[in-house]
Amino acid sequence: MSKLTGAQILMEMLKEEGVDTIFGYPGGAVIDIYDELQKTDINHYLVRHEQGAVHAADGYARASGGIGVCLVTSGPGATNTVTGIASAYMDSIPMVIFTGQVPTKLIGNDAFQEVDIVGITRPCTKHNYLVSDVKDLARTVKEAFHIAKSGRPGPVLVDLPKDVVNATTNFSPPGKVSLRSYNPTYEPNIKQLKKVVSLIRTAKKPVIFSGGGVVLSKAHEELTAFARKGQIPVTSTLMGLGAFPGTDPLWLGMLGMHGTYRANMAVTDCDLLISVGVRFDDRVTGKTDEFASQAKVVQIDIDPTSIQKNIQVSVPVVGDCKISLRQLNELLEGLDGPDLAEDRQEWLAQIDEWKRTTPLAYKQEKDIIKPQYVIERLYELTNGEAVITTEVGQNQMWAAQYYHFSEPGRFITSGGLGVMGFGLPAAIGAQVGAPEHLVVDVAGDGSIQMNIQEMATAIQYNLPVKVVILNNCFLGMVRQWQELFYEKRYASTRFQHTPDFVKLAEAYGAKGLRAKTPDEVEKVLSEGLAHPGAVIMDFVVEQEECVYPMVPAGAPIKNMLLV
Amino acid sequence: MTERRHLLSILVDNEPGVLSRIVGLFSGRGYNIESLCVAETMDPAISRITMTTRGNPMIIEQIKKQLNKLINVLKVFDLTGQEYVQREMVLIKVTAVQQHRAEILRITDIFRGQVVDVGQEHFTIKITGDDEKISALLNLLRPFGIREIARTGSIALFREKK
Numbered sequence: 001m002s003k004l005t006g007a008q009i010l011m012e013m014l015k016e017e018g019v020d021t022i023f024g025y026p027g028g029a030v031i032d033i034y035d036e037l038q039k040t041d042i043n044h045y046l047v048r049h050e051q052g053a054v055h056a057a058d059g060y061a062r063a064s065g066g067i068g069v070c071l072v073t074s075g076p077g078a079t080n081t082v083t084g085i086a087s088a089y090m091d092s093i094p095m096v097i098f099t100g101q102v103p104t105k106l107i108g109n110d111a112f113q114e115v116d117i118v119g120i121t122r123p124c125t126k127h128n129y130l131v132s133d134v135k136d137l138a139r140t141v142k143e144a145f146h147i148a149k150s151g152r153p154g155p156v157l158v159d160l161p162k163d164v165v166n167a168t169t170n171f172s173p174p175g176k177v178s179l180r181s182y183n184p185t186y187e188p189n190i191k192q193l194k195k196v197v198s199l200i201r202t203a204k205k206p207v208i209f210s211g212g213g214v215v216l217s218k219a220h221e222e223l224t225a226f227a228r229k230g231q232i233p234v235t236s237t238l239m240g241l242g243a244f245p246g247t248d249p250l251w252l253g254m255l256g257m258h259g260t261y262r263a264n265m266a267v268t269d270c271d272l273l274i275s276v277g278v279r280f281d282d283r284v285t286g287k288t289d290e291f292a293s294q295a296k297v298v299q300i301d302i303d304p305t306s307i308q309k310n311i312q313v314s315v316p317v318v319g320d321c322k323i324s325l326r327q328l329n330e331l332l333e334g335l336d337g338p339d340l341a342e343d344r345q346e347w348l349a350q351i352d353e354w355k356r357t358t359p360l361a362y363k364q365e366k367d368i369i370k371p372q373y374v375i376e377r378l379y380e381l382t383n384g385e386a387v388i389t390t391e392v393g394q395n396q397m398w399a400a401q402y403y404h405f406s407e408p409g410r411f412i413t414s415g416g417l418g419v420m421g422f423g424l425p426a427a428i429g430a431q432v433g434a435p436e437h438l439v440v441d442v443a444g445d446g447s448i449q450m451n452i453q454e455m456a457t458a459i460q461y462n463l464p465v466k467v468v469i470l471n472n473c474f475l476g477m478v479r480q481w482q483e484l485f486y487e488k489r490y491a492s493t494r495f496q497h498t499p500d501f502v503k504l505a506e507a508y509g510a511k512g513l514r515a516k517t518p519d520e521v522e523k524v525l526s527e528g529l530a531h532p533g534a535v536i537m538d539f540v541v542e543q544e545e546c547v548y549p550m551v552p553a554g555a556p557i558k559n560m561l562l563v
Numbered sequence: 564m565t566e567r568r569h570l571l572s573i574l575v576d577n578e579p580g581v582l583s584r585i586v587g588l589f590s591g592r593g594y595n596i597e598s599l600c601v602a603e604t605m606d607p608a609i610s611r612i613t614m615t616t617r618g619n620p621m622i623i624e625q626i627k628k629q630l631n632k633l634i635n636v637l638k639v640f641d642l643t644g645q646e647y648v649q650r651e652m653v654l655i656k657v658t659a660v661q662q663h664r665a666e667i668l669r670i671t672d673i674f675r676g677q678v679v680d681v682g683q684e685h686f687t688i689k690i691t692g693d694d695e696k697i698s699a700l701l702n703l704l705r706p707f708g709i710r711e712i713a714r715t716g717s718i719a720l721f722r723e724k725k
């Protein structure tokens with residue numbers, strides 16, 4: 001046993017957890033931690049705003065399949081992380097955030113740069129800790145990582161008072177974590193799974209509804225096998241995109257407010273809804289009374305609180321999505337009897353019919369760039385293989401609709417909280433986490449300005465992220481609501497002034513490109529995507545385009561406004 | 564779905580911040596707490612929270628699941644519909660003018676209450692019992708003029724199988 005300072009213990013523990021990447025921003029309360037950090041092999045990415053650090057850690061975790069780690073100072077450093085933490089919490093992203101804190105004897109005295117970050121983040125973390133004794137530090141860090149990664153993942157915050165960081169103690173690595181009050185259920189109840197199988201046998205019009213949980217538990221292969229075996233069409237939440245191939249004939253497209261016609265109709269009409277890793281957000285269900293109202297609902301989720309929260313469920317299954325789907329596949333394998341492919345013919349034909357009569361569509365024009373067209377071209381030019389992050393608003397929905405994701409971890413968006421300003425820092429984190437991939441942030445001209453400062457981070461670390469701005473001079477999604485539901489009273493949604501994004505890119509040391517007409521789109525995309533460094537591509541698009549289909553908030557999802 | 568009152572008994576880590584997590588969960592999700600009572604158990608590392616809350620079956624199910632999800636919550640028991648013993652203690656400061664004093668004492672006696680403080684014009688009565696007994700006493704004392712009451716909130720334990 002050796003005597004180490006708190007800061008040194010933290011480094012030992014980070015190494016033990018296999019952390020090689022941290023996003024952060026220093027300050028007085030964490031200066032000692034930074035002093036130790038620079039002596040290690042851990043790559044630290046100095047962002048330009050702490051919110052950027054958290055979104056970057058989020059993007060990193062999703063693109064790499066690992067865990068995101070942040071380090072920030074006390075007070076304002078800590079409060080700047082809150083939006084990012086809340087977003088990661090809603091999207092169940094594994095993350096550990098270390099915040100500096102004033103010395104323990106000053107806590108509660110309104111000391112300089114003191115804030116009760118543990119109190120502030122209590123409702124938006126999976127768990128959080130204030131470490132008040134250096135002897136507890138190693139174990140706390142171990143627990144924090146364990147909790148963040150296991151069960152339904154989420155952010156865990158560890159607050160580190162400066163005196164604890166500087167105190168010394170004998171360090172020996174803590175053993176395995178065992179928390180008597182925390183034991184997530186991974187193994188599903190086999191009896192429940194058998195019920196699911198018997199429902200599948202008799203269902204005439206089944207639908208699989210897959211969500212972020214499938215991506216998080218890396219259950220995409222099991223999901224695909226399950227759907228094909230049972231000949232069951234698949235729809236998904238925004239968070240679930242990529243877990244099922246967007247090119248598969250069984251793919252219905254996204255469900256909900258901006259879901260496809262066929263997905264919303266299929267769910268409205270189905271007699272069996274097998275939901276996996278979803279939480280029935282209101283953006284997906286619309287009016288709950290009429291959501292899949294003729295169906296038996298199966299819900300598979302590792303988090304019991306997700307089950308039966310918004311929707312009555314006939315067969316609840318608490319368990320890991322991957323394990324549950326694997327076991328379902330085994331049960332289906334052993335099934336002899338009805339030929340499922342034959343059984344489903346009528347249902348699949350109905351779905352094809354919906355797809356044929358009411359596909360996703362927009363009106364192409366000659367002189368004005370349609371934003372959907374930009375995404376379509378982006379999809380084609382990248383062979384559907386890019387990692388796409390998004391901002392929030394119309395840009396996010398068009399990316400979800402027109403980029404057909406075929407692998408998990410390729411679509412990175414702030415789904416639950418809907419944070420404008422997420423996309424650029426998330427793209428930076430994703431690029432760090434998946435260096436071999438092309439990473440593109442699909443942005444709006446509003447959102448991109450919320451964390452534009454992170455361009456400097458991209459340049460400093462040679463991260464060749466591409467930003468595609470769908471520039472409509474509006475806060476487009478809000479404007480859309482005003483157009484449709486407020487008689488075009490555009491209260492505070494038009495930007496009277498927007499910076500020149502090409503010059504802005506150049507000012508940061510990135511490449512800037514602009515397209516104003518449809519025939520320039522391909523040229524700008526090709527040039528921008530091929531550029532070895534960071535690029536901002538500014539697409540001057542139709543100002544008053546709307547995202548369709550659209551289900552008005554709170555309406556049944558079959559009530560879609562169409563193009 | 565009909566709303567109903569539920570009595571929950573919750574075992575939690577006896578640590579700073581735990582009560583705040585629980586109370587925050589209720590306020591954040593719009594659940595309601597009718598009464599709350601917290602103290603250490605035999606094991607000083609564990610506290611017991613006894614709480615009455617109200618909701619339809621779906622809400623109550625969510626409350627129990629959400630409580631269980633908190634890392635510091637060890638166990639949640641729903642006593643409602645089970646065999647349990649429940650008690651609450653109440654201090655009642657009641658106006659007691661000369662001509663009513665005997666009557667108030669008699670009532671207190673019947674309920675096995677105790678007068679714990681006496682003044683020229685008041686008694687403070689201590690009573691222990693279940694909900695029904697306490698509301699019965701309060702109803703009887705109300706006409707004399709109740710000035711103040713302090714209630715501990717319910718505590719409860721399962722009955723052992725005989």
Ligand SMILES: Cc1ncc(C[n+]2csc(CCOP(=O)(O)OP(=O)(O)O)c2C)c(N)n1
Binds near residue numbers: 444448474478
């Ligand atoms: C931080 C934050 N503030 C406000 C909102 C509300 N909001 C949702 S979409 C939107 C408009 C986004 O505009 P823009 O980034 O230009 O994208 P567009 O919809 O035009 O594609 C706004 C203001 C939000 N989601 N996040």
